[in-house]
Amino acid sequence: MAYGAAFHRSLRALADPGPPFTYSEENRARFDQIVTRYPPDRRRSAVLPALYLVQDQQGSITGNAMQYVAELVGITAADVEDVTSYYTMFYTKPVGRFVLSVCRTLSCALNGAEQVTGAICETLGISPGETDPTGTFTLVEVECLGACDRAPVVMVNDGWQECLKPGDVGRLLEDLRGKGEAALTGCHHVVEARQK
Ligand code: FES
Structure with a gap:
């Protein structure tokens, strides 16, 4: 019995993508410093501080920002969304002051x-x-x-x-x-x- 590709394909859509996202020059420098705290094969462990930098920069964490962080730390965007949705201190929509x-x-x-x-x-x-x-x-x-x-x-x-x-x-x-x-x-x- 052959299993079609559709069996494995995820139909999951990321959170609202929002505008294109990259770190500011300052936050990219902070991330590059933070990631040195982890062994090179544990770069994914920097996902929490990477997300805090996103939130500091634009107030909430959009789908494009999740994709950006995923590429930086070497995991999938879905992994980043799992982390974002697990912790209540991360916001996927704009919040008040x-x-x-x-x-x-x-x-x-x-x-x-x-x-x-x-x-x-x-x-x-x-x-x-x-x-x-x-x-x-x-x-x-x-x-x-x-x-x-x-x-x-x-x-x-x-x-x-x-x-x-x-x-x-x-x-x-x-x-x-x-x-x-x-x-x-x-x-x-x-x-x-x-x-x-
Ligand atoms: S129950 Fe622990 S701080 Fe509220």
Whole structure:
């Protein structure tokens, strides 16, 4: 029995291709430096920092950018898409200036994460996965952020807000608009390590 080529051919389409993508000169230099950390036959291990550079450069990771990264690190574009879709810190669509990632795992769930998410939704008029009309805030729900003793925890871009109560949400959003990430409490593991 002969198996036709169609059996093996993937009909999978990559994410929205977006415009053609290449790193800026600066990011290409950063990538070339990063890749030296890995053995030559493990170049594929640089896929995460390679994707962060894409995201820093254009805000989200398009299909053309996945193809570009795939060629740089020597894997398929589908492999890159698998990595991109697995990790919640990578975005395949444009996001707001602040990405609010509310932890919904056990400690945070037991300490009111759902109510925090609800307060954000109500204040901004959006649902999880959406960006507010001003393009300032995107709300996502994520799994454990590793600071369970300060639940509920919200990661805001690369910053942290711990022990957030639903009643604090309005003020936090206003402070973020006014002060940016300086409004955040910071991850206590980092804050306490600095104080020693
Ligand atoms: S359960 Fe939310 S940080 Fe661990």
